[in-house]
Amino acid sequence: MQPLLKCKTNKQPILFFFLGVCLVVIGFEACNTPKLEKKNHKVFAQIDTTYTLLEQASFNAPDSVVTVARQLIAQSDQLDYAEGKARGYLQIASIKSLQGQYDSSLLFARKAQEFIAENTLPRLNAEIANEIGVSHDYKGNYKAALENYKAALQYFEDAKDTSGYVRVKNNIGLIYQNMGEKQTAKRYFEEAYQLSKKKNFQAEEIMALSNLGAVENELGLHNTALIHFRQVLYYDSLSGNETYISYSYNNLAEVFMNMKAYDSAAYYFQQSIVLKRKLDAKGVLVNSLKNYGKMLLEQGLYSEADSLINEAFAIAQVIGVKEYEQECYQIKADLATKLGNYKSAFEFTNIAHAIKDSLEGAKYKTELITSEKDYELALKNISIEKEKRAKEKVQSQRWILLLASAFLICFASLLTYLYRKQIKLNKLLQLQKQQIEEGLQLRNKFLSFLTHEIRNPLSGIIGMNKMLLDENPSAVQKEFLQYQLNSSKHLLDLLNDVLDYQKIGTGKVEIKQIRFSMKDIVTQVQELYQAPIKEKNIQYHSQYDSIIPEFLIGDPVRLSQIFGNLVNNAIKFTPVGGSIFVTVTLMDRSATEATLLASVRDTGMGIAPSEQTKIFELFVQSSKNQAQQLGTGLGLSIVKDLLALMHSYIELQSEVGRGSTFSFKITLPIAS
Numbered sequence: 001m002q003p004l005l006k007c008k009t010n011k012q013p014i015l016f017f018f019l020g021v022c023l024v025v026i027g028f029e030a031c032n033t034p035k036l037e038k039k040n041h042k043v044f045a046q047i048d049t050t051y052t053l054l055e056q057a058s059f060n061a062p063d064s065v066v067t068v069a070r071q072l073i074a075q076s077d078q079l080d081y082a083e084g085k086a087r088g089y090l091q092i093a094s095i096k097s098l099q100g101q102y103d104s105s106l107l108f109a110r111k112a113q114e115f116i117a118e119n120t121l122p123r124l125n126a127e128i129a130n131e132i133g134v135s136h137d138y139k140g141n142y143k144a145a146l147e148n149y150k151a152a153l154q155y156f157e158d159a160k161d162t163s164g165y166v167r168v169k170n171n172i173g174l175i176y177q178n179m180g181e182k183q184t185a186k187r188y189f190e191e192a193y194q195l196s197k198k199k200n201f202q203a204e205e206i207m208a209l210s211n212l213g214a215v216e217n218e219l220g221l222h223n224t225a226l227i228h229f230r231q232v233l234y235y236d237s238l239s240g241n242e243t244y245i246s247y248s249y250n251n252l253a254e255v256f257m258n259m260k261a262y263d264s265a266a267y268y269f270q271q272s273i274v275l276k277r278k279l280d281a282k283g284v285l286v287n288s289l290k291n292y293g294k295m296l297l298e299q300g301l302y303s304e305a306d307s308l309i310n311e312a313f314a315i316a317q318v319i320g321v322k323e324y325e326q327e328c329y330q331i332k333a334d335l336a337t338k339l340g341n342y343k344s345a346f347e348f349t350n351i352a353h354a355i356k357d358s359l360e361g362a363k364y365k366t367e368l369i370t371s372e373k374d375y376e377l378a379l380k381n382i383s384i385e386k387e388k389r390a391k392e393k394v395q396s397q398r399w400i401l402l403l404a405s406a407f408l409i410c411f412a413s414l415l416t417y418l419y420r421k422q423i424k425l426n427k428l429l430q431l432q433k434q435q436i437e438e439g440l441q442l443r444n445k446f447l448s449f450l451t452h453e454i455r456n457p458l459s460g461i462i463g464m465n466k467m468l469l470d471e472n473p474s475a476v477q478k479e480f481l482q483y484q485l486n487s488s489k490h491l492l493d494l495l496n497d498v499l500d501y502q503k504i505g506t507g508k509v510e511i512k513q514i515r516f517s518m519k520d521i522v523t524q525v526q527e528l529y530q531a532p533i534k535e536k537n538i539q540y541h542s543q544y545d546s547i548i549p550e551f552l553i554g555d556p557v558r559l560s561q562i563f564g565n566l567v568n569n570a571i572k573f574t575p576v577g578g579s580i581f582v583t584v585t586l587m588d589r590s591a592t593e594a595t596l597l598a599s600v601r602d603t604g605m606g607i608a609p610s611e612q613t614k615i616f617e618l619f620v621q622s623s624k625n626q627a628q629q630l631g632t633g634l635g636l637s638i639v640k641d642l643l644a645l646m647h648s649y650i651e652l653q654s655e656v657g658r659g660s661t662f663s664f665k666i667t668l669p670i671a672s
Helices: 012-032 037-059 062-078 081-100 102-115 122-139 141-156 162-178 184-200 202-218 222-240 242-258 262-279 282-299 302-319 321-339 344-468 477-504 518-528 528-536 558-571 622-629 633-646
Strands: 514-516 541-544 553-555 579-589 591-600 650-655 659-669
Touching: 037 062, 037 081, 037 302, 037 321, 062 081, 062 344, 081 122, 102 122, 102 184, 122 141, 122 162, 141 162, 162 184, 162 202, 184 202, 184 477, 202 222, 222 514, 242 262, 242 282, 262 282, 282 302, 282 633, 302 321, 321 344, 344 477, 477 633, 514 518, 518 528, 518 558, 518 579, 553 659, 558 579, 558 633, 558 659, 579 650, 633 650, 633 659
Parallel strands: 541 579
Antiparallel strands: 514 553, 579 591, 591 659, 650 659
């Protein structure tokens, strides 16, 4: 039956990433923290936290845990942190025990004891004593195992660690179970189960349930054992701990084997063996191989049984567990008897009895000799290790100093390089900024000069055209003069747009605050564009809300320009015979302010949705086919900028083929 000696969880991917971070942080702290007790406490706490995480990873990634533990031991040695070194050796001892290397486990556990001999650390002393007991238990040295378990019980009681106390109770029960005192073992397991259930220690409760199932199976209480083992497998599957899952598979297999349910037993034996091979858990793999082979022998599958028993025997020899060797010889004797090879059966039986006698009659002497040799070897290795660590410490300090100096030199060089590069970049940016500003000033001066110089003669041309039209020219002359007049006016409008754009761009436009009539502005705009309206036979509709205050405070010139640009834009887009609607309504009014909604709607060709976001940009026209009609594309951009100066904005609603509506809201003070 597969015992459970320790409780762990499985959180490998996140865990080892975090462990890596912990090691980097601890290493940095160790290299940079002065050896003052107060400041070292932070590093000690980080080392302890990492060990706690290692305990959770030990079952599913043992080799990685050993690697990290050795690094933590080295760092603890640099900091003279005795507890850190002891915990590291204890962690390695636990892994060695799991891998079936019990002599190595004892060696590392005793190293851990040596480092805390002078310290009062009952919980750590308890963990070490328990680990030593586990290794002696597996080696069949039950007396030494019991002594260490009882010492661990006392330490856990002193530390008020009920969880550890329960675990050791379980382990003592396993000793009595192995010694054949099943009722005593059952009593220990039941005590552990009740105490862990009372304290809500789920891991310890599962461990006690598993051990109870094992002893119940040996007592012939198979159905009760099945119930307990299935509960344990359920919890193991939730945790994802593959080591525990392999134990549960083995335990279920043994119960089914005793119940003669061979198919179910074979399934669970195979599942257990697959997981144990994956985890390289030789110490527990041999048990599953041995029992599975024994069952196949009962079924008459001699060849398959022989293969499994030979593998189990080879592993038992490697890990040095004589009990397993004795059991394998006994099964080999039974197999030889079944095959009629009585001579081999007799030889195997004699060897099995000899091993059993040696275990029972000389185990205490062997235990004492082994313990003394192990202890002497441990002391020798500790002395060698201390000397080696001292040399490594000096060497590592030299390397740290060298690397730190190199890093500081490189860092200083990098800072100098970046600083000089930044100075050059700043100078270049300053020069480019100056060139751009000078270019903008030249452009604005040129535009201002150009527009003024062209407007004066153009105004003269328009005036002369009007005078010639008043002289009753012939029909042909009148047509040419009218075309020339319209072209000149169109050119003048374009120049005015350019000049307004230039003024807005340079911030020369100021919004005045004077008393005016909004109704007069709407009327004047209609009169201003009466000629092109009549020329295209456009139906012009003006609607002005009568409740709008008669006089407001604002800039009538800029408002006229806004309305004029919107109406002019509508005239350009509206076909012959179309309609334009100009509406001004009162949206809201207080004692001092009025909010107006103004809109200009046409029945022109409309603007496509893809063009609507661009129509207010500079020099943009909604349709390249209408370029001749639409001029520079500055009008709507000027409207948008002027409204922004008045804390407002232009909105557009348009549908291709049905026309467009431009609208804006504006809040103006009411004139007294």
